[in-house]
Amino acid sequence: MKFSEKILKDSRVKKYYDDYIAHPFIKGLGSGELDRKRFKNYLIQDSLYLKEYGKVYAHVFLLTNDIANLQFLHTCMGVVVADETNMHTQYLKDYDLDVYKVDHMEVKPENRKYLDYMLSFTKTGDVKEIFISALACTLTYEYIGKTLQENFNHNLQDNYYAPWINAYAGEDFEDFSIKSFEFVDSICKDIDEKEEEKLIQIFLKACEYEMGFWDMSYKI
Numbered sequence: 701m702k703f704s705e706k707i708l709k710d711s712r713v714k715k716y717y718d719d720y721i722a723h724p725f726i727k728g729l730g731s732g733e734l735d736r737k738r739f740k741n742y743l744i745q746d747s748l749y750l751k752e753y754g755k756v757y758a759h760v761f762l763l764t765n766d767i768a769n770l771q772f773l774h775t776c777m778g779v780v781v782a783d784e785t786n787m788h789t790q791y792l793k794d795y796d797l798d799v800y801k802v803d804h805m806e807v808k809p810e811n812r813k814y815l816d817y818m819l820s821f822t823k824t825g826d827v828k829e830i831f832i833s834a835l836a837c838t839l840t841y842e843y844i845g846k847t848l849q850e851n852f853n854h855n856l857q858d859n860y861y862a863p864w865i866n867a868y869a870g871e872d873f874e875d876f877s878i879k880s881f882e883f884v885d886s887i888c889k890d891i892d893e894k895e896e897e898k899l900i901q902i903f904l905k906a907c908e909y910e911m912g913f914w915d916m917s918y919k920i
């Protein structure tokens with residue numbers, strides 16, 4: 701079995717996925733009833749998150765030598781600092797904000813800790829560890845987007861959060877997620893069980909930080 705399949709089949713990972721779908725912030729996105737103040741809080745923190753998250757991929761880029769993977773890592777940075785950030789820019793207009801104004805705002809501790817966790821692996825220089833620490837970000841959002849699209853399909857046209865849901869449930873993000881898995885499988889093809897478990901622990905810790913991010917966003 702490929703390592704990416706092992707990650708997805710892991711019962712500890714599945715538990716996080718179920719808990720995200722039950723989270724009030726995520727349920728509110730699906731129903732459209734999430735308080736906009738909470739979403740504003742999320743947008744600000746996530747805009748701050750994305751610009752530093754992009755640097756995690758930039759570190760992997762620097763440690764990579766073959767052109768195919770360099771192209772993929774260039775895409776990763778583009779998804780984060782262009783595509784996702786541009787979506788936030790659209791929403792931020794509703795709050796009389798833009799990413800440049802947000803740039804100088806305070807990074808909340810839950811956000812900072814998650815970023816510092818991922819950035820800590822850039823110091824070890826191990827591509828597998830760095831990339832796996834960043835992977836939960838992509839995979840959990842794809843899962844959340846797709847699940848919300850499936851569960852709330854009947855009322856999405858009037859849902860303020862539909863552009864957010866559709867972006868993460870869409871083909872472009874799915875393609876990004878598939879390519880992320882292919883990259884993981886290529887860099888992890890020779891690892892033993894012990895290293896697999898070490899990397900799964902990193903993935904699980906990132907899942908925990910993702911949950912902390914939803915809690916932080918909901919709390920105002």
Ligand SMILES: Cc1ncc(CN)c(N)n1
Nearest residue numbers: 746749784837838841913
């Ligand atoms: C905190 C967080 N995690 C994941 C994603 C999706 N890239 C995001 N925008 N923000």
